[in-house]
Amino acid sequence: MVELIDLVKRFGELTAVNGVQLAVRRGEFFALLGPNAAGKTTTIKLIAGLMKPTSGTVCVAGFDVQKQPLEARQRLAYVPDFPFLYEKLTPWEFLRFTGQLFQMAESRIQAAARELAARFNLEPYLSKPIEGLSHGTRQRVAIVSALLHDPEVFVIDEPMVGLDPQHARVVKDVLKERSLLGMTVFVSTHQLSVAEEMADRIGIMHQGRLIALGTRDDLRRQSGAAGALEKVFLALTAQDPEGAVEKAPRA
Amino acid sequence: MQASYCPLLLLLRINTLQAWRRLKSIREQSSFLWSVIAVFILGYLALSFLLFHRGLKFMGRFPGLGGLLTERLLFLLFAFLFALLLLSNLVIGYTNLFRNRETSYLLALPVSTQTIFRWKFIESTLLASWAFVFLIAPLLAAYGLTRGVPWHFYLLTLFLIGLFIVLPSVAGSWLAVSLGRYLDRRAFQLVALTLAFGGLAGAAWWFQPEPITDPMLETRVLTVLDRLLLKTRFAQFPFLPSYWLSAGVLNWSEGALASASFFVLVLLSYVLFFGFLSFTRTGGIFYEACSAVQSRGGILERWHWLRARRHNRRNFDFSPGWLESALRALSWVKxxxxxxxxxxxxxxxxxxxxxxxxxxxxxxxxxxxxxxxxxxxxxxxxxxxxxxxxxxxxxxxxxxxxxxxxxxxxxxxxxxxxxxxxxxxxxxxxxxxxxxxxxxxxxxxxxxxxxxxxxxxxxxxxxxxxxxxxxxxxxxxxxxxxxxxxxxxxxxxxxxxxxxxxxxxxxxxxxxxxxxxxxxxxxxxxxxxxxxxxxxxxxxxxxxxxxxxxxxxxxxxxxxxxxxxxxxxxxxxx
Known part of the structure; x- marks a missing residue:
C-alpha cells in the first residue's frame, strides 16, 4: 500500500532521508518513531507528495506519487502536525468542501460526516466558526475531514497533539477499526505508548536512516534490550545509525 | 457514487465565502474601527478626485500644451503603475505560491498542481491589484469629467483595466516561479543582481536632474519643457502594455473609437495569449519550484567558498556577541x-x-x-x-x-x-x-x-x-x-x-x-x-x-x- 524504494531526500548538504526502503501492507498499522530531526516528517511529506525526492520512489496504493499524483492522492489522506483549516468556515462547511474536492456525492458526504462527527463528538461545533475552536477540536475536525472519503492510506504526523485522553482514545479506536477494515495507517509520533499499543509494525528512524523495523518483539531482539518500547528505542537510537542499519531487516 | 465538482470553482467559492465573512467581521469588531476605515476610504476618494480634477483643469489651461501634458501624465502614470504592479505581483505571488499553508494543504489533495496554480494566480492578482484600481479610480473619473466624455468611456476604462492587470500578474507569477525554482543557482543570482543594479544605475542616469537656470526658465520655456518631456518619452514605447491601455483610454475619450478599438484588441490578444499559457502550462513548473523552495538548504549553498568558510569556522563560542559587548557601554542600564x-x-x-x-x-x-x-x-x-x-x-x-x-x-x-x-x-x-x-x-x-x-x-x-x-x-x-x-x-x-x-x-x-x-x-x-x-x-x-x-x-x-x-x-x- 505504501512503498518507499531507496528513498533519498537532501536539503543542501543535509541528507534528511537516506536510502529508506520500506513496504507497508494493506490494513497494516505502521508507526514511525525517531528522535527529533530523524527525518520522520520529511518521509511523511514525501509520501504525501509535498516535495520531490532527491532519488528513489514513493508509491501509494500502487501509484507513483510523482508520476501519477492525482491517482495516489485520491486514495491518500494526510494530516500534518499543525493542519491547515479555513478559519472563517464552520467544520461542516469545511467537511463538505473536502468531500467535494474528493468528488464525493452529497449524500455520501452527509452520511460519512454524520457518522464521524458523532464518533468524534463534533456535533456541538459543526455550525461554529473554526477560528473559535480549541486546538484539540480543530485537530479532530482535521482528522474527520481526512477520514471522510474513506482513504486507502491514512498518513498522520503526531496524531495526539492537543487531544484530551477521551478523544485520543476515540482516534486510536477509529484508526484501529479502519485498519482492520483494510485502511493502511502510517503514523509518525514521539509517543511511544501509541506505537506500543496500536502498531502492527514499528520503524525507527535515526539521522535519516531506518535503523530498525519490525514488531515490538523484533525490535527487542534487534536492540538486545528487554522490556518496554522506551528501553528498546533508547538503546537503538543511542547507536551509530551506520552500524544499526545492518541490524534492520529489509522490508 | 462519484460526483463531479470543478476544484477551481470550489476553491473560488470557499475563499469568496471566507473573504465575505472576514469583511463582515470588521463590522462586528468595533463600530469605531469600520467607521474610521469608511471615513478614510471615502475621504481618499473625495480628496483625490478633487485634487486630480483641479490639477487636470489647471493643466488644461496652458495654451497649446494642456492636452500634451495631460496625455503624457496618463502615459507616465500607467507605465509606473505597470512597474509597481509587476513588483507587487512578484512579491505577493511568491509568498502566496511558496509560503502559504493553503498551498501545502492543497498539494496533498486530489487537486492538480495546475488548478492550485490557477487559484493562487487569481488570488495573487486580486490581492496585488485591488489597490491599483482604488488608486486610479478618482483620477480616471476626474479625467472623464474634465474631458466631458460619454458614459461608455467609464465602462470601457473599467474593462481595459480589468484586462491590463492580468499582464503584470502573469509576468509577476512567472518571475515568482522562476525565483522559486532557480534562486539557489549561482548564474541566476548573478544575472538577477546584474539586472537589478543595471536597472537602478540606468534609472539614476536617465532621471538625473537637468541644470536649468532662471534665465532659461524665463526666456526659453518651450525648450526646457521639451527637455523635460524627452525624459518621459519611455512611457510611450509602443510595446509597453501601459501604452496600449493609455492609448485606448485617450483615443476613446477623444471619440477616436476605431483607434481605441485597435488598442483594446491588442491588449485583449496579449491577455488571452499569456493568460492561456499561464492557465494551462505553469502547473508542472510550479510544483517543481514548490519542491525546490522546500528542499534547499539555503540560497547561497552553491557558493563553494561560502560553504568552505562556514565549515572552517571554529566551534560554537558561548562568549557574548558584539551586540552584548556594545550594550555593555550603557553601564547605568541594568x-x-x-x-x-x-x-x-x-x-x-x-x-x-x-x-x-x-x-x-x-x-x-x-x-x-x-x-x-x-x-x-x-x-x-x-x-x-x-x-x-x-x-x-x-x-x-x-x-x-x-x-x-x-x-x-x-x-x-x-x-x-x-x-x-x-x-x-x-x-x-x-x-x-x-x-x-x-x-x-x-x-x-x-x-x-x-x-x-x-x-x-x-x-x-x-x-x-x-x-x-x-x-x-x-x-x-x-x-x-x-x-x-x-x-x-x-x-x-x-x-x-x-x-x-x-x-x-x-x-x-x-x-x-x-x-x-x-x-x-x-x-x-x-x-x-x-x-x-x-x-x-x-x-x-x-x-x-x-x-x-x-x-x-x-x-x-x-x-x-x-x-x-x-x-x-x-x-x-x-
Whole structure:
C-alpha cells in the first residue's frame, strides 16, 4: 500500500532521508518513531507528495506519487502536525468542501460526516466558526475531514497533539477499526505508548536512516534490550545509525 | 457514487465565502474601527478626485500644451503603475505560491498542481491589484469629467483595466516561479543582481536632474519643457502594455473609437495569449519550484567558498556577541534590561519585513530631502523655505507614526504571548515596557532627527531655525512612541502571533488615528508658533503659547497613555 524504494531526500548538504526502503501492507498499522530531526516528517511529506525526492520512489496504493499524483492522492489522506483549516468556515462547511474536492456525492458526504462527527463528538461545533475552536477540536475536525472519503492510506504526523485522553482514545479506536477494515495507517509520533499499543509494525528512524523495523518483539531482539518500547528505542537510537542499519531487516 | 465538482470553482467559492465573512467581521469588531476605515476610504476618494480634477483643469489651461501634458501624465502614470504592479505581483505571488499553508494543504489533495496554480494566480492578482484600481479610480473619473466624455468611456476604462492587470500578474507569477525554482543557482543570482543594479544605475542616469537656470526658465520655456518631456518619452514605447491601455483610454475619450478599438484588441490578444499559457502550462513548473523552495538548504549553498568558510569556522563560542559587548557601554542600564534590548534589536534585524518597510519609507523620504538641493534656485523665498521645512517635518512624523503603529504598538501583545520568558522574569512588566519605550524612542529619534537636520541643511536654514525643528521633532518622536507603547499596553491582543493582525484591531486603528491627528495639530501649532512668523502667531497670542499648547498636547498623548498603561500593569492578568 505504501512503498518507499531507496528513498533519498537532501536539503543542501543535509541528507534528511537516506536510502529508506520500506513496504507497508494493506490494513497494516505502521508507526514511525525517531528522535527529533530523524527525518520522520520529511518521509511523511514525501509520501504525501509535498516535495520531490532527491532519488528513489514513493508509491501509494500502487501509484507513483510523482508520476501519477492525482491517482495516489485520491486514495491518500494526510494530516500534518499543525493542519491547515479555513478559519472563517464552520467544520461542516469545511467537511463538505473536502468531500467535494474528493468528488464525493452529497449524500455520501452527509452520511460519512454524520457518522464521524458523532464518533468524534463534533456535533456541538459543526455550525461554529473554526477560528473559535480549541486546538484539540480543530485537530479532530482535521482528522474527520481526512477520514471522510474513506482513504486507502491514512498518513498522520503526531496524531495526539492537543487531544484530551477521551478523544485520543476515540482516534486510536477509529484508526484501529479502519485498519482492520483494510485502511493502511502510517503514523509518525514521539509517543511511544501509541506505537506500543496500536502498531502492527514499528520503524525507527535515526539521522535519516531506518535503523530498525519490525514488531515490538523484533525490535527487542534487534536492540538486545528487554522490556518496554522506551528501553528498546533508547538503546537503538543511542547507536551509530551506520552500524544499526545492518541490524534492520529489509522490508 | 462519484460526483463531479470543478476544484477551481470550489476553491473560488470557499475563499469568496471566507473573504465575505472576514469583511463582515470588521463590522462586528468595533463600530469605531469600520467607521474610521469608511471615513478614510471615502475621504481618499473625495480628496483625490478633487485634487486630480483641479490639477487636470489647471493643466488644461496652458495654451497649446494642456492636452500634451495631460496625455503624457496618463502615459507616465500607467507605465509606473505597470512597474509597481509587476513588483507587487512578484512579491505577493511568491509568498502566496511558496509560503502559504493553503498551498501545502492543497498539494496533498486530489487537486492538480495546475488548478492550485490557477487559484493562487487569481488570488495573487486580486490581492496585488485591488489597490491599483482604488488608486486610479478618482483620477480616471476626474479625467472623464474634465474631458466631458460619454458614459461608455467609464465602462470601457473599467474593462481595459480589468484586462491590463492580468499582464503584470502573469509576468509577476512567472518571475515568482522562476525565483522559486532557480534562486539557489549561482548564474541566476548573478544575472538577477546584474539586472537589478543595471536597472537602478540606468534609472539614476536617465532621471538625473537637468541644470536649468532662471534665465532659461524665463526666456526659453518651450525648450526646457521639451527637455523635460524627452525624459518621459519611455512611457510611450509602443510595446509597453501601459501604452496600449493609455492609448485606448485617450483615443476613446477623444471619440477616436476605431483607434481605441485597435488598442483594446491588442491588449485583449496579449491577455488571452499569456493568460492561456499561464492557465494551462505553469502547473508542472510550479510544483517543481514548490519542491525546490522546500528542499534547499539555503540560497547561497552553491557558493563553494561560502560553504568552505562556514565549515572552517571554529566551534560554537558561548562568549557574548558584539551586540552584548556594545550594550555593555550603557553601564547605568541594568543587565536584564540590556538583555531585553539586545533581544528586541535582534528580532527586529532578523525580521526583514520590519526593517525592509522602515528602510523603504525613510529611504524614500531621505532621497527626496537630498534632492531638495536641486531646487536651490526656486527655494530662495523664505515663505517657500518655511513651508517646505514644515511639510518635511510633517512627512517625517507621518512616516514615524505609521512605523510606531505598525511595529511599536504590537510589542507588548507579542511579549504577552511569550509571557513565560519575559513576563515571569524578575525584570517585571513595568520595566519591560519602559525599556521598549526607551529603545523605540531612541532608535526612531536617530532617524527622524537625522532627516530633519538634513532637511534644514538642504534648505540652508540658519542654526536657530534648525534647532527649532530639531526640538519639535524630538518632542514628537517621544510623544508618538509613548502613545504607541501606552495604547499597546491598554489594548493588548494576546491571541495573535502576527503583528499586522494585532495592529488591525481597535487599539491599532485608534493609535494611528490619534497619531495622525496629533501630527496635523502639532504642525499647525508649530507653524503658528514660529518665532519667524510674528503675524500668524498673533492668532495664539505669542509663539510661547503655541509651544506650550504643543508641549501639553504631546504630554497628554505621549506621556499620559504610557502612565495609565504602566499603572494598569500593576494589576495585570493574562
Amino acid at each position: 543587565s536584564d534590561t540590556r538583555a531585553l534590548v539586545a533581544k528586541d534589536i535582534r528580532l527586529f534585524w532578523r525580521d526583514t519585513t520590519q526593517w525592509g518597510q522602515t528602510f523603504v519609507l525613510f529611504g524614500l523620504l531621505g532621497a527626496y530631502i537630498i534632492n531638495l538641493r536641486h531646487f536651490s534656485h526656486q527655494l530662495t523665498n523664505p515663505f517657500w523655505v518655511n513651508l517646505v521645512a514644515y511639510l518635511n517635518l510633517g512627512a517625517c512624523s507621518l512616516n514615524l507614526a505609521t512605523l510606531t503603529t505598525r511595529f511599536v504598538y504590537p510589542q507588548f501583545s507579542l511579549e504577552g504571548k511569550r509571557l513565560w520568558v519575559v513576563g515571569l522574569a524578575p525584570l517585571g512588566l513595568g520595566r519591560m515596557v519602559k525599556a521598549k519605550f526607551a529603545l523605540a524612542s531612541s532608535a526612531s529619534l536617530c532617524i527622524t532627527l537625522g532627516l530633519v537636520l538634513l532637511s534644514c541643511h538642504m534648505l540652508k536654514m540658519p542654526g536657530s531655525r534648525t534647532l527649532y525643528f530639531a526640538a519639535a521633532v524630538t518632542v514628537m518622536t517621544f510623544a508618538l512612541n509613548g502613545l504607541a507603547v501606552g495604547l499597546g499596553v491598554l489594548y493588548p491582543n494576546f491571541k495573535e502571533d502576527n503583528p499586522s493582525k494585532i495592529v488591525s484591531g481597535f487599539g491599532g486603528t485608534f493609535c494611528l488615528v490619534l497619531s495622525f491627528l496629533y501630527i496635523a495639530v502639532s504642525v499647525v501649532l508649530l507653524a503658528l508658533g514660529s518665532p519667524w512668523s510674528r503675524g500668524r502667531s498673533a492668532v495664539l497670542g505669542s509663539p510661547e503659547t503655541a509651544w506650550l499648547i504643543f508641549l501639553a498636547l504631546s504630554l497628554a498623548l505621549g506621556w499620559l497613555p504610557l502612565k495609565v498603561g504602566l499603572r494598569r500593569l500593576a494589576r495585570f492578568e493574562l
